[in-house]
Amino acid sequence: MRAALELFSEKGFHGTGVAEIGDRADVQRGALYYHIGSKEELLxxxxxxxxxxxxxxxxxxxxxxxxxxxxxxxxxxxxxxxxxxxxxxxxxxxxxxxxxxxxxxxxxxxxxxxxxxxxxxxxxxxxxxxxxxxxxxxxxxxxxxxxxxxxxxxxxxxxxxxxxxxxxxxxxxxxxxxxxxxxxxx
Amino acid sequence: MRAALELFSEKGFHGTGVAEIGDRADVQRGALYYHIGSKEELLxxxxxxxxxxxxxxxxxxxxxxxxxxxxxxxxxxxxxxxxxxxxxxxxxxxxxxxxxxxxxxxxxxxxxxxxxxxxxxxxxxxxxxxxxxxxxxxxxxxxxxxxxxxxxxxxxxxxxxxxxxxxxxxxxxxxxxxxxxxxxxx
Incomplete structure (x- = not known):
């Protein structure tokens, strides 16, 4: 959530990809949707x-x-x-x-x-x-x-x-x- | 400019493509950059x-x-x-x-x-x-x-x-x- 907050602040919701949020939060690609769900869910x-x-x-x-x-x-x-x-x-x-x-x-x-x-x-x-x-x-x-x-x-x-x-x-x-x-x- | 205003309002600046602005304004693809320049110029x-x-x-x-x-x-x-x-x-x-x-x-x-x-x-x-x-x-x-x-x-x-x-x-x-x-x- 902190990674999403930072990225949405910097680049806007539409300018941020789920993969970027995962990268910033150090989540492995494979576990991305397990931990993060959707971008909209984070918003x-x-x-x-x-x-x-x-x-x-x-x-x-x-x-x-x-x-x-x-x-x-x-x-x-x-x-x-x-x-x-x-x-x-x-x-x-x-x-x-x-x-x-x-x-x-x-x-x-x-x-x-x-x-x-x-x-x-x-x-x-x-x-x-x-x-x-x-x-x-x-x-x-x-x-x-x-x-x-x-x-x-x-x-x-x-x-x-x-x-x-x-x-x-x-x-x-x-x-x-x-x-x-x-x-x-x- | 009116087309850009409408589209930026509806979908945000980042969610709008130059081609869409051209379509809405009825500008031919070939003349797009001649008439419109960049999205940022319109903004x-x-x-x-x-x-x-x-x-x-x-x-x-x-x-x-x-x-x-x-x-x-x-x-x-x-x-x-x-x-x-x-x-x-x-x-x-x-x-x-x-x-x-x-x-x-x-x-x-x-x-x-x-x-x-x-x-x-x-x-x-x-x-x-x-x-x-x-x-x-x-x-x-x-x-x-x-x-x-x-x-x-x-x-x-x-x-x-x-x-x-x-x-x-x-x-x-x-x-x-x-x-x-x-x-x-x-």
């Missing part, structure tokens, strides 16, 4: 694994007893951390997720839909309680898109830790970029 | 074209005389509109942009860097004038990532027009999701 394992991690954390946060805004902060922190930890797999998802087909594609889509539904549930609760100004799906889609895109620009040697990045994004999304005016009118 | 044209459009609009907005927040709103509207109009090309960029090499890769990266620098310049101006709370690059990267990700979920038959989507994203990023408290304390 499914790589994408399914981190998506299930995200879902498990989102379920725990959304199912907890915090207020919606606190849940949203925790969801953002969890998502940013997992995106960064699994950024090679996320980049493969963004580039070659469409290469999964049939049952596996459906199963991955279901996991992703369940994560999105948990975010939507928290955002809807914030809207209902009057603390968030909108529960529009555009916001849910875009915030998740923003967090997933961290994978494109994050550098391990960059200025911020994953937690600092998550803090900046929490403030941006929840409080907005515009500096609140200092109350001078009493 | 460069597709990605360069929309990126130059984005750069031209960003230059006009950033170079104008509006206040920084107004410029930021205009940048968001322009970017969302161009992302949606060119969503097939943007999806190809996100998936197969890395397939460009050498001079073309450098030239595209330069165009993208110039766009990002214009956004950063507007955000820095907002920070300097005290109206924005931060000019951190994390924000610039993330807002652009958020807008680019519109291509993943936008549907032409969805509930919102591109302009409405841009409005929702302006409010989210500039004012934040948290509803301002109604001043009851005077």
């Amino acid at each position: 499914w394992q790589i994408l399914g694994d981190y998506t299930r991690l995200m879902l498990a954390e989102a379920e725990q946060i959304a199912g907890g007893s915090d207020y919606p805004v606190t849940k949203l902060r925790k969801l953002i922190h969890s998502h940013v951390r997992l995106i960064i930890e699994n950024r090679a797999a996320v980049a493969i998802q963004l580039r070659d997720g469409a290469a999964l087909s049939g049952e596996r594609a459906g199963e991955l889509q279901q996991l992703r839909d369940r994560i999105q539904a948990l975010w939507q549930q928290v955002i809807d609760a914030g809207k209902s309680s009057g603390v968030l100004r909108t529960g529009d799906h555009v916001v849910t889609n875009s915030v998740l898109g923003m967090l997933n895109s961290v994978t494109f620009w994050y550098r391990a040697d960059g200025r911020h830790t994953p937690d600092e990045i998550a803090d900046i994004l929490c403030t941006t999304v929840l409080d907005g970029l515009i500096q609140p005016r200092k109350s001078t009118k009493g | 460069w044209q597709i990605l360069g074209d929309y990126t130059r459009l984005m750069l031209a609009e960003a230059e006009q907005i950033a170079g104008g005389s509006d206040y920084p927040v107004t410029k930021l709103r205009k940048l968001i509207h322009s970017h969302v509109r161009l992302i949606i109009e060119n969503r097939a090309a943007v999806a190809i960029q996100l998936r197969d942009g890395a397939a460009l090499s050498g001079e073309r890769a450098g030239e595209l990266q330069q165009l993208r860097d110039r766009i990002q620098a214009l956004w950063q310049q507007v955000i820095d101006a907002g920070k300097s004038s005290g109206v924005l709370r931060t000019g951190d690059h994390v924000v610039t990267n993330s807002v652009l990532g958020m807008l680019n990700s519109v291509t993943f979920w936008y549907r032409a038959d969805g509930r919102h027009t591109p302009d409405e989507i841009a409005d929702i994203l302006c409010t989210t990023v500039l004012d934040g999701l948290i509803q301002p408290r109604k001043s009851t304390k005077g």
